[in-house]
Amino acid sequence: MLNVMLVDDDYPVLDFLRKAVPWESLRMKVQGIYENGVKALEAAKAFPPDILITDIGMPHMNGLELIERVKEHCPRLKVAILSCHNEFDYALQAVKLHVDDYILKETIEIENIVQMLRKFAAQLEQSLTESRKVERLQQITKESRSAIKDQFLRTLLYHPLLFPEQLAEQAREYGIRLGNDAYVPVVCFIDRYEETRKRFVSADNMMFAVENVMEELIRKPGAVIFRPSPERLLLLFPIQQVRRSVSELVETADTLRTIQRALFHHLNISATFLIGQSGKDVRSLRTRMIELLGGSEEARFYTGSGVIAKFSPVTFATEDLFTYYAAAIEQLKQAVLEQAADRVETVTRHWTGLITRERYHPKAVKEWFLKIMLDLQLKFKSLQHFQSDDSPEVLHQSVLEAETMEQLREQVVSFLYRMLPVVEHIYRQPQRKEITEAQLYVLRSMHRRITQEEVAEHLHLNPSYFSRLFKRETGENFVEFVTRTKMEKAKELIDQTDSTVEELAELLGYENKSYFLKCFKSYTGLTPSEYAGKVRRGRPRREDE
Known part of the structure; x- marks a missing residue:
């Protein structure tokens, strides 16, 4: 549906056009009728029209000025002048403003208006189609250039460095003048990547949008953006070797902060930046980038989200x-x-x-x-x-x-x-409060021997009555519950620690090691050492093992 704006200080003409033209069958709608150019311009800024039909001579702002001002906001605008003037000067000014049609009110016929509107609609559709083709070609060109650029990055990072001079020459194609300038690599993470990606049609769309924002804001000649992996971007910022100072790095950080704010404002995306060390030639820059890309994800785990920080490799604890x-x-x-x-x-x-x-x-x-x-x-x-x-x-x-x-x-x-x-x-759950309290009492007292009489006294119940109540409510007697709970805890301790059988028995309140062994084997079918071996065989190996 195309939007049409009608402007004329002769209201009967506006009313005639609004009622006589079959707007709906033309797939058009009159978005507004105005009697002077000032009001029409305000409305056009808020809701840009596709077609403007206007008189020339009007108070406050004439039609020619209105056309010029509206076209500043609506470059695809189709314009028809509807006027009682047939002087050459008006026609000449209309031509200069690229007015699409000029109709005299004295000769107005609805059929001619309808024909003109159909022509405008066809021209707008053609213009839109061509615009989409151009945008698609630009997108394809950008994607191809990005793919070639990323291939260069992979060659630089992961292939043997046999011909550094050739790589330096390739780098110049992207404005990277190694030797003249040093370059600071910066890795960019999209915070909460999976959650953020779901708001976009695809991960590629999201990353292209992020790159577009960055390219608009990075004004420094020679700065380049790469995409080394689906979820990260790598930025290279040039630093003149004679000016490799703190101020240059501060300038880089300021640019990154501007990018951060713009990404959040325009795309509602939070980003984290880690700044690596600079390199002045192919070898040193390659080393710095490999170091940054190889360790940035682990460093970021402790750095946090939404920050700009200097990257330094993390030395991890050796203790288990x-x-x-x-x-x-x-x-x-x-x-x-x-x-x-x-x-x-x-x-x-x-x-x-x-x-x-x-x-x-x-x-x-x-x-x-x-x-x-x-x-x-x-x-x-x-x-x-x-x-x-x-x-x-x-x-x-x-x-x-x-x-x-x-x-x-x-x-x-x-x-x-x-x-x-x-x-x-x-x-x-529908069980007696005393049973829940008894179970919690056992869970809190796993480190020592627990008797039925002790728990019954804690609950102010007769031991025999407590025994019958527990069996009726849970389906197992109290001693069975204590043994099962302690054996589950023993399995947990074997899985988590290197405790000996003596230590396990002591931790679970068994004074007799042999009795603990008997209980454990009866419950699991294995001795503690057999169970430990089974657990370790089934456990995934950690990197340090």
Whole structure:
């Protein structure tokens, strides 16, 4: 539907055109009728028309001036002058303004108006088609040039450096004048990449939009943008060797901040930039870029999102993070069991803070937290049957997509918050309050021997009555529940630690090692050492193993 604007200080003429022309059959609509050029111009700025039919002589602003001003906002505008003037001067001015038709009111006929409008519609459609073809050709050209440029980058980074002079010559085609200038590589990450990508039709569309914004803002001659991987961009900023100073790097950081603001304003995209060290020739620049691209993702895990920072390789802790596993899962489990939402946040921050200070490898950190979440989920399920929306696959994918420690912390806290109502639901299930309290009493006292009489006294119940009540409500007697719970804890400790049989027995309140061994084998069908060997064979190997 094409929009038509009618402008004339002779209102009967406007009313005649509005009523007599079959606008709907022409697939057009009159978006407004105006009696002077000033009001028409204001409306055109707010809602640009496709076709303008206007008189010439009008108060405040004549038709010729209106045409000129509206065309500044609507370059594809089709214009017809409808006037009572037939002097040569008016016609000449209309020609200069590229007016498409000039009709005298004295000879006006609706058939001629309709024919003119059909001609305008055809011309606009042709113009739109040609415009789309040009845009597509420009896009194809840009994509081809980008592909050739990225191929050059792959050659520079990953092929043997046999002919550096030839690569330097190729680099000049992109304005990279190695030898004359040093270049600072900068890697750009799109924050929350998967979440952001879903707002665009495709990842390519998103990255092209980001590149377009960058190209508009990077005015420095010789600056180049590459796309070394689907989710990252690599920028090269030239720095004159005679001026390789702090001010040059400050200028680069200022440009990056401007890009950051523009990406957020225009595309609602948050970006992180890590600035590498400069290189002045093919060899040194190649080394700097490989170093930056190879370590930037791991460095960013601790740097955070939406920042501009100088890149430096991370030295990761050599100590096994799983040393802390038993303590961490116990603290988090107790916080959820006791429905202490504030402690969930505090405990999680404690452990993410420790990990950040020690700088453990991101892969190990993700494995560590994923195992905590899966084990907690299994632990709560063992209390009583419940349904959870967090399948192992969903948890694994969410942890894998965490780009920074802060995002991972958010995911862990979110998971634990989702567990709070689950545990609350378990507590509210139709079983006696005494049974729930007895189960919690056992979970909190796993480190020592627990007797039925002790728990009955804690609940102010007769031991025999408590025994019958527990069996009736849970389907197992109290001793069976204690043994099952402790054996599950023993399996957990074997999986997480290198504790000896003596240590396991002591940790679970068994004074007699032989009795612990008998209970464990009866429950699992294996000795602790056999179970440990089975677990280690089935466990995925970490990079440092």
